Amino acid sequence: MNADVHALTGAYVLDAIEDDERADYERHIEECAECAREVAEFRATAARLGAVAAISPPTQLHDRVRHEVARTRQDSPGRLRLVGAAADSGRRIRYRRRMWTVSAAAVVAFLAAGVSVGFAINAGHQLDITQHALSQAHASDAPISRLLAAPDVRMAGGSANGGSVTLLSSPSLHQGVLLAQNLPAQPHDRNYQAWTITPAGFRSLGLLGGGGSATLSVPDLGTGEDIGVTVEPAGGSSQPTTAPIMDFRTAG
Amino acid sequence: MDDSVRALPRGHVAAAAGVAPTAEELLVTVASGDPQAFDRLYELVVAPIFGLVRRIVRDRAQSEEVTQEIMVELWRTAARFDPARGSALSWAMTLAHRRAVDRVRSAQASTDRELRVAAMSHDREFDVVAEEVATRLETEQVRRCLSELTRLQREAIELAYYQGKTYREVAELLHTPLGTIKTRLRDGLIRLRDCMGVTA
Numbered sequence: 001m002n003a004d005v006h007a008l009t010g011a012y013v014l015d016a017i018e019d020d021e022r023a024d025y026e027r028h029i030e031e032c033a034e035c036a037r038e039v040a041e042f043r044a045t046a047a048r049l050g051a052v053a054a055i056s057p058p059t060q061l062h063d064r065v066r067h068e069v070a071r072t073r074q075d076s077p078g079r080l081r082l083v084g085a086a087a088d089s090g091r092r093i094r095y096r097r098r099m100w101t102v103s104a105a106a107v108v109a110f111l112a113a114g115v116s117v118g119f120a121i122n123a124g125h126q127l128d129i130t131q132h133a134l135s136q137a138h139a140s141d142a143p144i145s146r147l148l149a150a151p152d153v154r155m156a157g158g159s160a161n162g163g164s165v166t167l168l169s170s171p172s173l174h175q176g177v178l179l180a181q182n183l184p185a186q187p188h189d190r191n192y193q194a195w196t197i198t199p200a201g202f203r204s205l206g207l208l209g210g211g212g213s214a215t216l217s218v219p220d221l222g223t224g225e226d227i228g229v230t231v232e233p234a235g236g237s238s239q240p241t242t243a244p245i246m247d248f249r250t251a252g
Numbered sequence: 253m254d255d256s257v258r259a260l261p262r263g264h265v266a267a268a269a270g271v272a273p274t275a276e277e278l279l280v281t282v283a284s285g286d287p288q289a290f291d292r293l294y295e296l297v298v299a300p301i302f303g304l305v306r307r308i309v310r311d312r313a314q315s316e317e318v319t320q321e322i323m324v325e326l327w328r329t330a331a332r333f334d335p336a337r338g339s340a341l342s343w344a345m346t347l348a349h350r351r352a353v354d355r356v357r358s359a360q361a362s363t364d365r366e367l368r369v370a371a372m373s374h375d376r377e378f379d380v381v382a383e384e385v386a387t388r389l390e391t392e393q394v395r396r397c398l399s400e401l402t403r404l405q406r407e408a409i410e411l412a413y414y415q416g417k418t419y420r421e422v423a424e425l426l427h428t429p430l431g432t433i434k435t436r437l438r439d440g441l442i443r444l445r446d447c448m449g450v451t452a
Contacts, residue, residue, distance in 0.1 A: 010437030011419040015353045016412040018420075040338050045445040047345035049413055052394045053303035061302075061316055062294060065323045066287070074285055074328050 009035055013042040073197065073226070075247075144168065144177050144215070156227070158246035165194070165208070165229055169221050169250055176218040176250070178208065178227075185211030189234050194218075197226040197247070207236050225250045275340035276333075283330035290327055297341060298323065301348040308352040308416040318355050322348045353416040397447035405440030408433055 005028045011017045012025045029035045147153050150170035157166040163183035169176030178194055186192070192208035194216060208214045208229065228244035273281070273289075275296045281289035301322055306315045326344055333343050398406055407426060411417045417425065423433040444450075 007431075007434050007438055010409075010439075010441045011412065011434055013441065014409065014412040014437060015350055016417065016419040016422065016437065018418060040342075041445050041450055042441045043346050044338060044342045044450045045441055045448060046349070046413060047300075047339070047342040048394055048448055048450070049398075049409075049444070050304040050345045050349065051300040051341065053307050053414070054299040055303040055306055056299045057302040057316060057319055061320060062291075062298070065294060065320055066291070068320065068324045069287065069290060069327045072324055072328055074283070075331055 006032070006035065009038050009042060013039055013046055147173065147175065147177055154250070156248050156250050158227075158229070158248040160229075160246040163211075165227075165246060165248075167218070167227060167248070167250060169218070174220060174222075176221040178205065178214075178216040178218060180208045180212075180214040180216075182213065183208065183211050186231055190231050191234050191236070193230055193232040193236050193240070195228045195230065195240060195244075196221075197228050202228075202239055204236060204238070207232075210234075221250065275344075276335045279326075279330050279333045279340045279343075280335065282327060283333065293326070293340075294323060297326070297344045300341065301344060304345060304348055304414075305352045307414045308349070309355055314355065315352075318351055319348075322351050325351070349413070349416075356416045393448060397444050400447055401440050401443055402436075404428065404432075405436045405443065408436045409440045409444070412437060 005024060008017060008021065008025050012022065017025065029039060147168045147170050150173055152172050153168055153170050155166060155168055157164055159165070161184045164181050165183075166179045166181070167176050168179065180192065183192055188210070191210045192214075194205040194208055195202045196205060205218050205227070206216045208216055226247055226249050228240070228247040230240040230242045230244050232241060273292070275293060278289050278293040278296065282293055298319065302315065302319045305318050305322070306312070309315045309318055322344075325347060329347075333340065401409070404426065408419075408422050408428075411422045411425060412419065419433050419437060420430065422428075422437075423430045426433065428436075
């Protein structure tokens with residue numbers, strides 16, 4: 001890797017680089033143990049700079065945080081092993097989940113470009129949305145065409161064991177579509193089931209088949225909802241019976 | 253407070269004296285879903301987090317909102333913390349900085365007008381920043397280490413870290429070539445690291 005990228009360590013740790021450079025840099029530190037160590041040292045250094053600015057927040061903030069925490073499900077270490085094995089190598093300390101939005105024009109541009117596009121979901125793991133999967137779905141499914149045409153179409157997604165699930169959604173249409181890709185094949189008596197996860201419990205969004213690729217329309221989709229995917233007995237369950245293999249939040 | 257604990261935020265003092273679990277131990281317990289451990293962790297890290305967010309986001313209400321999001325994220329992702337790879341505070345502050353910067357960038361994304369305005373008034377702004385940093389520093393060590401940087405290193409790091417500027421914005425504000433700013437951010441951090449005796 002060239003010296004130019006290497007020189008970005010300081011800017012990277014200070015969050016002073018653009019998203020595309022961040023992605024380049026993170027690929028760089030995958031292969032550069034020395035850079036990874038420098039990043040860890042710089043982070044500890046920056047934390048000292050931050051800590052000297054300490055100010056106590058109002059006490060009500062603690063109550064609000066307690067309230068939120070009481071209704072927030074934690075990421076489990078089991079799921080992290082599945083989802084973030086590579087990303088969690090410790091060379092990056094980033095958020096695992098991250099939402100992003102894209103314009104319809106951008107989606108169409110990706111389709112037209114005919115290339116595999118990697119979206120960084122956060123701790124650096126990548127969700128590949130291939131031209132093949134999207135265009136195939138696009139051609140065969142009217143709801144997807146409508147979504148792609150919506151001015152506020154968003155994407156969110158997760159991946160596990162080489163497979164991925166992408167959610168295209170539009171708050172204005174209150175609709176979404178889940179696109180599963182390359183999910184590992186399950187035994188005949190098992191299939192994948194998608195859920196929204198709310199403080200009130202789980203609501204089934206439907207089945208995603210026993211592996212490979214599938215699309216699933218999701219009517220009545222809100223924003224900021226947690227989506228989870230589990231492996232369930234064929235035919236589906238009324239409530240999840242296994243731990244999610246991935247989860248992510250719809251763009252709010 | 254004796255010199256050995258000056259560099260640590262307030263909550264760490266008790267931990268250093270051996271009367272309370274460390275933030276690292278607490279985070280590991282939090283990962284198992286223990287809300288009491290989270291309450292104690294909150295007390296340890298919330299002031300550094302809120303202070304950093306305030307500095308970057310400025311607006312008080314928004315800073316509280318962002319701090320709340322950060323604390324909830326610490327709860328949610330606690331299982332990813334690995335004590336072998338750095339301190340809990342370093343982990344928390346990394347997350348906090350990123351979140352705060354995300355907030356100001358999304359708020360400013362639509363216009364570069366602010367940047368031009370900031371560029372016109374940047375000399376005055378730096379004086380204020382330098383003074384704020386100096387008066388707020390709780391540790392002589394950090395102040396001393398910052399003062400040992402060149403002016404360009406210090407200004408570049410402060411603009412990036414405390415104000416959430418990208419290095420491109422820093423270059424513009426300081427009327428300095430991009431490559432120079434990249435280099436100053438890195439060699440400034442190297443100097444700070446060595447001055448503070450930080451090891452990963």
